[in-house]
Amino acid sequence: MPRKAQDVTDAELAILQVLWEEGEATVRMLVDRLYPTRTTSDLATVQKLLKRLESKQCVVRDRSGWPHLFRPGIQRDDLITRRLQSTADALCGGSLSPLLANLVNPLLTNLVKGGRVSPEEIQQLRSMLDELERE
DSSP states (O other): OOOOGGGGOHHHHHHHHHHHHHHOOOHHHHHHHHOTTTTHHHHHHHHHHHHHHHHHTEEEEEOOOSOOOEEEOOOHHHHHHHHHHHHHHHHHTTTHHHHHHHOOOOOHHEEEEEHHHHHHHHHHHHHHHHHHHHH
């Protein structure tokens, strides 16, 4: 049974980050990017991580040429949503409100007081919240 995308480990996430940035990559490209001072086991490590990501349907392997190309099988936003919901389920009984309040309130308070958020950006945030309420 394939594991769920929210079960992505930090090492697997590093591979996904490269794939989201590049669009596609070979094993060798991933090794070069993730392990600039490569050791002999790094190639095997990346291959194993890609195999696990493939079983989780988080990467897609293009076998039409050689070397095989790997592409993201999940969008970054989808993974963020799944991981946030998983965290909310575990910590907040499934409700995102307490989770978001703990993330957003301190951040916005510091940004607004520090003058790093413009009045226009504050208005954009209000508009986004208003739009969500209407849905």
